[in-house]
Amino acid sequence: MKFHNIKGLKGEVTVPGDKSISHRAVMFGALSEGKTEITNFLQGADCLSTIGCFRRLGIDIENQENTVTIWGKGLDGLSAPSGTLDAGNSGTTTRLISGILAAQPFTTTLTGDSSIQKRPMKRIIEPLSMMGARIESLNGNGCAPLQINGSPLHGIHYHSEVASAQVKSAILLAGLYAEGETAVTEPVLSRNHSELMLRTFGANIRSEGTTAVISPRPRLTGQKIRVPGDISSAAYFIAAGLLVPGSDILIRNVGINPTRAGILKAAKAMGGHVSLLNENREGEPTADLHVVYRPLHGTVIEGDMIPTLIDELPIIAVMAAAASGTTIIRNAAELKVKESNRIDVMVRNLSAMGCSITGTEDGMIIEGKGSSELPLTGAVIDSFADHRIAMSFAVASLIAEGETTIRGSECVSISYPDFYSDLLSLTK
Numbered sequence: 050m051k052f053h054n055i056k057g058l059k060g061e062v063t064v065p066g067d068k069s070i071s072h073r074a075v076m077f078g079a080l081s082e083g084k085t086e087i088t089n090f091l092q093g094a095d096c097l098s099t100i101g102c103f104r105r106l107g108i109d110i111e112n113q114e115n116t117v118t119i120w121g122k123g124l125d126g127l128s129a130p131s132g133t134l135d136a137g138n139s140g141t142t143t144r145l146i147s148g149i150l151a152a153q154p155f156t157t158t159l160t161g162d163s164s165i166q167k168r169p170m171k172r173i174i175e176p177l178s179m180m181g182a183r184i185e186s187l188n189g190n191g192c193a194p195l196q197i198n199g200s201p202l203h204g205i206h207y208h209s210e211v212a213s214a215q216v217k218s219a220i221l222l223a224g225l226y227a228e229g230e231t232a233v234t235e236p237v238l239s240r241n242h243s244e245l246m247l248r249t250f251g252a253n254i255r256s257e258g259t260t261a262v263i264s265p266r267p268r269l270t271g272q273k274i275r276v277p278g279d280i281s282s283a284a285y286f287i288a289a290g291l292l293v294p295g296s297d298i299l300i301r302n303v304g305i306n307p308t309r310a311g312i313l314k315a316a317k318a319m320g321g322h323v324s325l326l327n328e329n330r331e332g333e334p335t336a337d338l339h340v341v342y343r344p345l346h347g348t349v350i351e352g353d354m355i356p357t358l359i360d361e362l363p364i365i366a367v368m369a370a371a372a373s374g375t376t377i378i379r380n381a382a383e384l385k386v387k388e389s390n391r392i393d394v395m396v397r398n399l400s401a402m403g404c405s406i407t408g409t410e411d412g413m414i415i416e417g418k419g420s421s422e423l424p425l426t427g428a429v430i431d432s433f434a435d436h437r438i439a440m441s442f443a444v445a446s447l448i449a450e451g452e453t454t455i456r457g458s459e460c461v462s463i464s465y466p467d468f469y470s471d472l473l474s475l476t477k
């Protein structure tokens with residue numbers, strides 16, 4: 050994919066459905082009794098992997114024109130798959146489904162692509178084992194492929210070292226089947242979509258600060274779920290609107306759950322202008338985002354804010370590269386274990402575009418180029434098959450002098466198949 054710089058983004062865009070919420074709607078629908086209908090479902094490869102896994106577990110799922118219909122069979126309705134389950138590139142599928150499979154009366158082997166086979170699974174194997182699960186990393190490296198021998202589980206109170214919604218959700222899903230209550234405390238609150246949606250489906254779950262507690266064996270019933278637009282996808286347009294001089298854009302129907310909306314705070318802290326219109330606070334809150342170009346300045350991004358913008362840190366680093374002054378990102382060591390090592394990859398690619406950036410143990414220090422209209426230099430960028438890297442550098446190319454080539458640009462299909470055409474539509 051080649052991009053040339055563009056002057057002023059104008060118009061409206063509607064981003065696809067939220068990835069985290071789409072995954073959960075399929076999983077919880079499968080474990081519920083009766084029909085679940087999911088509208089505005091994300092047709093990205095990751096969410097299709099979740100559908101594929103549940104079909105293999107015996108659940109009827111229809112997927113037509115962004116509406117997914119699931120005929121759930123209740124908590125005990127899954128059946129043993131023949132052969133290995135494939136989670137593709139999806140960490141959410143792998144970790145959340147492990148919590149469910151740990152309690153089934155059958156054995157499953159679960160794997161994914163080469164990236165998934167390098168991502169840490171010890172973080173779920175450990176707490177699930179404490180609940181009585183028997184999970185083996187078949188290559189002995191704490192990663193997939195995993196052999197999950199379903200067993201009777203008992204509740205625990207787990208204190209997680211990482212603020213990870215995937216870890217929290219895996220434990221809470223196992224807790225649906227455990228004897229006694231299951232609690233998870235995290236160091237900082239991570240996205241709470243599982244807690245909110247499990248409650249909608251009928252689970253007895255409560256949240257107190259950074260602790261979530263679930264009671265076992267609820268009767269979950271099918272629901273109608275409308276998935277809001279994904280703020281992690283909207284982030285690329287927020288950044289593009291703030292970075293390209295003359296821009297004025299509207300991003301429709303974006304999920305602004307506070308556990309996800311850190312990008313809005315970061316943009317504000319950098320002097321950006323994003324206003325919320327048509328706010329709807331029922332269930333998962335949504336709003337239209339109006340973004341107008343503003344010169345940005347550096348900031349510090351750290352602490353409790355990190356889980357609320359963890360997937361947006363690559364694009365925030367691009368914003369920082371064009372801002373005036375220094376931006377420091379810290380407490381974000383999790384970036385090293387995402388679809389790629391996002392600290393290393395951002396340092397390598399932003400350096401190639403002429404930005405002064407240093408990787409640290411838990412983040413990055415970026416010296417912004419401030420004043421110029423085209424602060425970066427076009428370069429050949431490797432996406433490292435990481436969708437968020439490809440999209441970040443498509444935006445970076447808009448403020449780069451000369452041509453940028455993104456190798457492996459097709460990986461955007463993981464979370465945003467129409468990303469390039471939607472971005473181009475704002476340039477016309």
Ligand code: S3P
Nearest residue numbers: 069141212213214215216359360
């Ligand atoms: C996700 C949680 C986050 C996030 C990922 C999706 C989820 O991962 O980075 O893209 O849907 O629960 P961690 O839980 O590993 O932080």
